[in-house]
Amino acid sequence: MGPVAVLCSRVSPRHRRWPRAWILAGLLILLPGVASAERAPLRVMTDYWPPFRIAGDGGQLRGLDIDVLKELERRTGLRFDVQRAPWSRGLAQLSKGTADLMTGLAKTTEREHYIDYLERPYFACAPRFYGGQELAGEVTDYRKLRAHEIGYVLGSAYFEPFDSDNGLRKVGVSSESQLLQMLRHKRLKLVVGTDCQVDYELLQDPQLAGRIVKLAYRPPARTELFLGFSRQRVLGAEREAIAQALGQMLDEGWVAEAARRYRPGAH
Numbered sequence: 725m726g727p728v729a730v731l732c733s734r735v736s737p738r739h740r741r742w743p744r745a746w747i748l749a750g751l752l753i754l755l756p757g758v759a760s761a762e763r764a765p766l767r768v769m770t771d772y773w774p775p776f777r778i779a780g781d782g783g784q785l786r787g788l789d790i791d792v793l794k795e796l797e798r799r800t801g802l803r804f805d806v807q808r809a810p811w812s813r814g815l816a817q818l819s820k821g822t823a824d825l826m827t828g829l830a831k832t833t834e835r836e837h838y839i840d841y842l843e844r845p846y847f848a849c850a851p852r853f854y855g856g857q858e859l860a861g862e863v864t865d866y867r868k869l870r871a872h873e874i875g876y877v878l879g880s881a882y883f884e885p886f887d888s889d890n891g892l893r894k895v896g897v898s899s900e901s902q903l904l905q906m907l908r909h910k911r912l913k914l915v916v917g918t919d920c921q922v923d924y925e926l927l928q929d930p931q932l933a934g935r936i937v938k939l940a941y942r943p944p945a946r947t948e949l950f951l952g953f954s955r956q957r958v959l960g961a962e963r964e965a966i967a968q969a970l971g972q973m974l975d976e977g978w979v980a981e982a983a984r985r986y987r988p989g990a991h
Contacts, residue, residue: 764805765802765803765804765805766802766803766804766805766824766825766959766962767804767805767807767822767823767824767825768793768804768805768806768807768823768824768825768826768827769807769808769809769813769814769815769817769818769823769825769826770785770789770806770807770808770809770814770826770827770828771808771809771810771811771814771899772785772808772899772900772901773787773789773811773828773900773921774787774921774924774925774928775787775788775920775921775924775983775986776788776789776827776828776847776921776949777789777790777808777827777828785806785808787986788847788979788982788983788985788986789827789828790806791982791985792827792846792970792973792979792982793806793827795969795973795978795982796966796969796970796973799969799972799973800962800965800966800969802962802965802966807823810878810879810898810899811877811878811879811880811898811899812878812879812898814826814879815835815879817954818838818839818952818953818954818956819838819954819956820954820956821954821955821956821957823954824953824954824957824959825951825952825953825954825959826839826951826952827949827951828949829841829949829950829951829952830880830881830882830947830948830949830950831881831948831950832881832887835881835952837955838954838955838956839952839953839954839955840952840953840954840955840963841950841951841952842950842951842952842963842966842967842970843967844950844967844970844971844974845948845949845950846949846950846951846970846973846974846979847920847948847949847979847983848946848947848948848949849918849919849920849921849946849947849949850918850919850920850942850943850945850946850947851882851883851886851916851917851918851919851943851945851947852916852917852918852919852922852938852939852942852943853869853874853914853915853916853917853938853939853941853943854904854907854914854915854916854917854922854936854937854938854939855872855907855913855914855915855936855937855939856907856910856913856935856936856937857935857937859872859913859914859939860937860938860939860940861940862939862940863914863939863940863941864940864941865941866885866886866941866943868941869886869892869914869941870891870892870893872893872913872914873893873894873895873912873913873914874892874893874894874895874912874914874915874916875894875895875896875897875903875906875907875912875914875915875916876894876895876896876897876903876915876916877896877897877898877899877900877903877917878896878897878898881947882916882918882943882945882947883943883945883947884945886916886943895912900917900921900922900925901925903915903917904922904925904926904929904932904936907932907935907936908931908932908935908936914939918947919938924986951966951970
């Protein structure tokens with residue numbers, strides 16, 4: 725008799741309506757090698773991207789994505805080994821199958837060749853352009869971008885046609901914080917980012933906020949964020965458990981409530 729059957733046999737029929745999280749845990753126990761003490765944790769590649777992944781004390785990561793991963797561990801019994809690396813390197817490891825999954829992924833056709841995305845996004849941002857006060861009203865449409873060098877993060881996906889536009893003068897760097905420092909020191913006049921990340925950074929640093937503004941041009945796009953798995957890895961049971969648990973968290977409003985903790989002024 726399996727573990728789930730043993731549990732059911734000890735409870736009268738009228739009390740057998742189990743919470744979905746318990747059912748998930750039971751199914752994982754019954755699947756060979758999944759969530760067992762011997763199984764290695766799933767390797768998660770990521771990089772700093774406040775408020776989703778924030779540098780904490782002692783090099784520890786905190787932020788919304790870390791909260792989501794911890795709650796997924798609690799609900800599924802799986803374990804995650806979160807490792808920080810430049811974003812483009814994390815994507816390369818998913819492509820090779822040397823990492824299992826990533827959070828905060830925008831979906832692109834190219835990435836779908838090597839990333840198995842969960843069906844539901846867990847958050848959404850909007851792409852925006854940022855620059856000095858002198859550019860605030862100058863860049864009013866997409867065509868005006870061609871007059872400037874534009875900083876972006878290597879390996880990131882923002883929106884089309886920007887991502888595939890080879891006619892733009894784009895300068896790739898390794899992180900959003902580097903982009904903002906280049907703006908601060910006038911090494912760049914214009915950068916692209918996502919509002920939920922860059923706005924958070926600006927509000928945390930009054931010096932940046934006083935020098936850097938959103939430009940008038942607003943791309944007609946929305947950046948949905950997903951969890952995605954390497955297609956080189958065999959993770960069917962783990963993927964299903966994570967998909968179901970994350971779906972529950974979204975339906976319950978758990979993710980939205982967790983995100984409120986990272987709004988400016990929240991305690």
